[in-house]
């Protein structure tokens with residue numbers, strides 16, 4: 001690909017940021033206070049707007065319900081729009097309500113299951129008010145001890161609840177089914193892997209797809225292969241970008257396994273033009289990181305940079321040559337082609353892109369030295 005084309009693609013490469021990436025968060029042991037953290041959804045949008053001002057790479061802000069509950073969602077949407085942003089995926093939260101001790105959408109108690117269904121209907125209503133097109137479902141239901149649930153019955157109940165929810169979706173809305181193999185259900189989780197999400201998404205219909213969260217696989221899982229399979233079957237609906245050493249979404253995307261991330265992008269490019277505006281409808285690219293000890297805004301800027309670097313490297317792959325090498329069974333050459341792209345230093349390309357857009361060339365350093373940022377931190381600490 002020509003350099004000008006690569007630069008054009010990077011310029012139009014946008015990521016949705018999570019409202020929860022700016023607010024208070026922590027581990028199950030403690031959530032430490034981090035100076036400057038956003039205290040409500042409006043401040044979260046302010047922070048996303050600040051990140052967008054210096055990176056021009058934020059497409060929307062994903063919200064979590066009930067964390068981001070407000071009286072007037074139309075007003076919330078307008079507030080985001082005034083700041084040049086949109087409301088992105090709506091994420092119903094099924095893991096905090098006391099009633100969900102023994103499950104939400106799979107609960108054998110009809111009243112509680114209905115509560116979870118109604119809560120999801122409310123999220124669909126919020127989508128209508130905010131013009132959001134993605135209902136992003138992560139369902140923690142499962143069990144913590146052998147014998148606690150009847151797998152079969154619980155799965156049937158979950159399936160039934162999802163069927164009812166799907167019927168409420170409007171034509172242009174997509175439901176994403178995120179999977180995760182454990183936590184908080186440490187013995188069995190109903191939607192534990194991509195196969196389970198895929199199976200359900202097939203049963204539920206065209207507007208139900210799978211969401212791949214990079215932190216939700218056991219060690220050694222070949223995520224790029226999963227990405228390819230789901231894309232082939234037109235069932236890859238979105239991503240949660242993060243990284244992990246052991247499990248879950250606790251590290252910065254691209255920080256620990258950059259080559260794996262690169263290989264994932266190499267597969268994605270075969271099926272999606274990630275830079276095109278229209279792609280927002282086809283694949284949802286969301287950051288989902290838990291910033292336990294990092295200051296929140298820099299913790300969002302840093303991964304956006306990592307993602308741009310990885311995307312740029314993946315665009316350098318000579319796909320034609322790779323195909324040839326694969327057809328010739330030239331294993332050494334095929335791997336060399338990937339490494340050639342991966343090992344290219346693309347930082348200069350990014351600097352040029354930013355310069356051409358009138359943005360700071362080093363976005364992470366910029367935040368550190370930004371008066372606006374430190375003023376905001378100070379103000380939030382004073383009140």
Ligand code: PSV
Nearest residue numbers: 020091138178213240249288
């Ligand atoms: C679950 O671990 C998860 O990845 C889901 O996407 C939730 O919405 C998010 O984390 C909450 O932090």
Ligand code: MN
Nearest residue numbers: 178213240288
């Ligand atoms: Mn996630």
